[in-house]
Amino acid sequence: MNTDTFLGEGWSFPPHFDKKTNQLVTTAGIADINKSLEILLSTRLGERIMRPDYGCNLEELLFQPLDVTLKTYIKELIETSILYYEPRIDTQSITLDTTNELNGEILIKIEYIVRITNSRANMVFPFYKNEGTEA
Template sequence: MDIAYPFRIDQRGRVASATENEHILQMIEQLLFTSPGERVNRPDFGSNLQQLIFSPNSAELAVATEFIVKGALEQWLGDVIAVEGVVISTVESTLQVKVQYVVLRTQQRQIGEFSR
């Protein structure tokens, strides 16, 4: 078991835990929605995805952002998952990200959906 994100205390008064699949989803979410420069000891950690919310929609921007996000996932989580695809869409003020990946340890194919 891994420590759950966000950090919290569970109903038993212990540090909340997460299963392996939950933990991987939580790591992906942290990477997606952290902007480079937010982490003190890892200034290049993050994907800069939050900036997309305020950018004008275009097919070129979506493709470029998907490429950047896939690269960040491979860089920071490449020892845990193999990214098969990233789809990013914006609907009004909501940013939606769909990540298809394979958990390397178990070879299970997973899909994570995130929104802000």
């Protein structure tokens, strides 16, 4: 059994087509898991009509003071979202790199184990205030 296929294959996001083959571009394996995590972390609650409880709602925290309480809350929010919406992995750790916080950026590093293969992987999600983001 091909591990990448078992882990899942999905549309690339945003969806697009390969001009040479005229085929839909897809992702599989660890890349698919990382893309799924990226989508989960960047989705607001209520944004998906058929799944109003899907998402992480990190954007509501953009202008909060970055203290220990908020850092703990962000980690808990992410861990809970992954627990409910990414069943292919077990989260090992979530760390926040705040070295660039004065520029409005936090790097969220998620280390996880893929359940079916017991292999370790990680992804880094840049969480920051976009220029177009309203207060």
